[in-house]
Amino acid sequence: MYDIAIIGAGIIGASVAYELSRYRLKILWLEKENDVSLGATRANSAIVHAGYDPPAGSRMARLNVEGTRLMPALCEAVDAHYKNTGSLVLAFDERDRSTLRSLKEQGDANGVPGLQVLNREETLAREPALNPDIVGSLYAPSAGIILPWELTLGLAEVAVREGVDLRLRQELQTIRYEADHWKLETQNETYQARRVINAAGQGAEKIHRQATEPAFHLLPTRGEYYLLDKAVDPQVSHVLFQCPGPLGKGILVTPTIHGNTLIGPNAELIEDGEDTSTTYAGLAEVAQKARRSVPNLRFGENIRHFSGVRANREVDDFYIAMHDKGFLDLAAIKSPGLSAAPAIALYARELLEADGLEVQPREGWNGRRKVRRFAERSPEDKAAMVDANPAFGRVICRCQTITEGEILEAIRSPIPPVSIDAIKRRTGAGLGRCQGGFCGPRVLEILSRELGVDPAEILQDKDGSYIVLGDNRPEVRI
Amino acid sequence: MKELICIVCPRGCHLKVDENDDYKVTGHRCARGVLYGYQEMTAPTRVVTSTVVLENAGEERCPVRTSQAVPKAKMFEVIDIVRKLKISAPVSLGQVLVPDIAGSGADLIATRSFSGTGN
Amino acid sequence: MKTQQYDLVVIGGGPAGMAAAVSAYDQGVRSIVILERDKQLGGILNQCIHNGFGLHHFKEELSGPEYAERYIKDVRARDIEVRLESMVLDLNSERIIQLVSPSHGFELIEAKAVILAMGSRERARGGIGTPGTRPAGVLTAGAAQRYVNLEGQRVGENIVILGSGDIGLIMARRLSLEGCKVHACVEIMSEPGGLARNIVQCLQDFDIPLLLSHTVTRIEGKKRIEAVHIAKVDMQMRPIPGTERRVACDTLLLSVGLIPENELSRAAGVELDNRTKGPQVFENLQTSVPGVFACGNVLHIHDLVDHVSDESARAGRAAAAYLSKQTDTAGGDLIALEAGRGLRYTVPQRLHLRPDLEKLDIFFRVTHTAEEQKIIVESGGKQIALFRRVHVAPGEMEKITLPAKVLAEIQPGAKLSLRLEAAL
């Protein structure tokens, strides 16, 4: 019998698992995919929003601003990248300018630090590649960027190391309350837990409806992106938003942790919450609108398109609620869900405590994690790393300079990777301009060797995404 | 009149071959084109390249080819033999692996050397 | 941190790097090292097991590994140091190189001269922007070539190839011989990208349809690719509504072009050419950074390895001359070359017109296929040379050589321009 079962291993499940791993609790964590961070958390804008967007005084505003405040220290603790870039909301006309003023008022009321309305010249001085037609901007110094899957992995690895029982490839199919506990059935296992935390992203509504009365309705909303090569001009250094207006929320242009330029997302209501395809129409819309902010963007330098699906709902809010019998919904965690995640985890613990959960700190809890990244080390460190282990001298991903040593460490990490993309999320191999064209076959070889399985069993990503079919001369092998 | 692209060299001349005039070739830029045009119409041939399973070299495959062009009709027959072959290092470039493969008159040769040091 | 010194460092041990090192050695340079990140010399040739290499150079039709092995022998026959599994991480304009290898660890090398010979990379899916899902089974033709030829793995059974570059064509045949069904080769342009001979012996021999003026408009399949949607395109290369059809497949190979590997060129501050995506070079293949030379696919994409070897031998000689201070690249008049009508680019992009320049090799590519053409070379509005071609195509690199007496007619200060014109 578990004290708590967490359903879903996105940023929300991971933040909660991390937070609760501090206490003497027996925690089960179910995820239907073969790795953590395969839902909305892997395909989004990766922005830590300052917090002027949510309505003043709302819970979403509080969680956003607090999450953003906690973010740098949390990233530091689990050795995930965080960059405090600041953001600019761009105004193109008088109406936009008045929007800036109301955003600033709202942000001030929400407790967002340091908001400042800039005039045209001040804005262009910060970001020379901008459209010269802009008339001003709202500068938010607390905004930043992260690598969402990296933070999720960091939190999850600590949680697992600290005893959380993560079960991958376990899809919760039915959930029922029996006498004094929840009975959780996956495709092949049955578990029991006293309390349940529903952090299942697009799957949350289905789980909620089995556990209690209908209370919210998800409206999967897809957003498409371009990812441009690094070191290509024009480069931007802040997160650049457009003013929300009658035509929607606008398209953002932002640097990424790795120095690429990310452009998107549009918003399209779709049926299937897992349909992350891209479309001609969507990409064209993104490109056209983004040029309004930065006219000279070079879409010819695109290295990847992708899309993510927001778990939006019928109203502009998260659905966070503690129900009877210890069932906690952390659902409809739409944007700014990444930013709010650290605060949502603390809030979830408070709700559980209020529901009667006893939390006693565990001795020796260690909330930190360290990853060795060859490319980021000094020349002296690099030399020492290779001296100690020659595998660090073998560069596998040439674009991001990821070594075999790092890949081997990832394979031995608390949540062992089973796919090439899982290696990518852990090390960065394959994130560069050739998108795994060069390192993919090499990573496959290492994975197959280290896991002792046939290359045909190595996956690109989710289960079923096999890469090769096996030996092309099976009849002559013994 | 049949139009062909000469494949003897990468210039890829656009040949015209007249079946009714004793396979007279035009459009070539060198004499090899004339021969190719005639052969392609009467008895086409191809060099076959592939790999064979390799042991004891630390590599999976040894590249191979036919020492000269084989009749096009024999291409798959050659490949069937190649696909069943397994060799062991050391191998040297040019080494004959199968003489007169599929009765084509060409030998199957290794196109790379491997010293037998691998596992 | 130990810093080692060499007169000449060659980055990349493919055909370009090997030929450059050999010729520099033969010109008397003795302190040479080739740095190669792979476990062996030979570069991309190791996986190009098909024949079609060496016709110009050796007057024989060799496969890639055979061609490579001849050069490897040449390298080994000389006192040229070769460092394998040695990846160059950085190169700066002072020619200081950061290098890492499992055997020697992390090192710094100071070079008097550097030859860039890092080859190229394949354009990936992002570069062409095909929408749809992002499943497994979509890979570059070169990655497939590596799986099949070096690792002996099957990449799929039902194949569609996007792009008619040579690697894609070669793989169409290779996979057909391995028992796969290749359903189509889809090319957005109205003419194929690869060599005519490869259309014949890789597609036609196996009855594989070549769909010109077509493209893949959508990729389908959540985990492994399940189908592609193929449509005809109009003159602006936009898909024509209503022409779309679905072709079931489990593999999509991309053969949509190579791009010079320019990471280190950029790091060294070398000026790049927007059209070739490689460095801009002078007639002696020196880049904008003194003492840094470039050759092979890192400079511009070649379709024939024979040209790579020739060009690289020139780079080796030029580096040797630079080292013995024979060449004062700053001397002579600086002349810009201009790729005029019908030409996509020229290599070199500029030259120092020195009296001792004996001849000038100019490589270029044309913009479209044409028969019966002349290449007109002009300086200051005056035609100084004329070359004829029966057939030109964008997929086939062209080369002309200007002899000394033509060079003497170049006007100082004027552009040297090349253009294509129908020879009536």
Ligand SMILES: Cc1cc2nc3c(=O)[nH]c(=O)nc-3n(C[C@H](O)[C@H](O)[C@H](O)COP(=O)(O)OP(=O)(O)OC[C@H]3O[C@@H](n4cnc5c(N)ncnc54)[C@H](O)[C@@H]3O)c2cc1C
């Ligand atoms: C296009 C887009 C842009 C965004 N941009 C930003 C941004 O810039 N800044 C920001 O702060 N936020 C942003 N967000 C929001 C942010 O990405 C999300 O709020 C956050 O990722 C949600 O995390 P999650 O853990 O709730 O959901 P998910 O990451 O979707 O995780 C849910 C997990 O539950 C699993 N699951 C589902 N059903 C079951 C089941 N039955 N059994 C077991 N497991 C199950 C899924 O496989 C998945 O792993 C954006 C979102 C999108 C889509």
Ligand SMILES: Cc1cc2nc3c(=O)[nH]c(=O)nc-3n(C[C@H](O)[C@H](O)[C@H](O)COP(=O)(O)OP(=O)(O)OC[C@H]3O[C@@H](n4cnc5c(N)ncnc54)[C@H](O)[C@@H]3O)c2cc1C
């Ligand atoms: C699939 C394919 C088929 C072809 N078919 C033919 C044909 O039929 N006939 C023909 O004549 N030509 C053919 N060619 C063309 C010819 O093979 C190439 O033009 C030639 O190989 C290019 O040589 P290179 O030395 O410039 O590059 P490569 O062969 O790519 O060599 C570059 C080398 O540099 C190394 N390197 C790169 N970066 C670093 C670094 N940072 N540190 C250390 N080392 C590094 C690489 O590992 C590699 O070994 C083909 C090419 C391809 C790709």
Ligand code: SF4
């Ligand atoms: S005719 Fe001669 S030049 Fe023309 S393609 Fe054939 S072999 Fe080459």
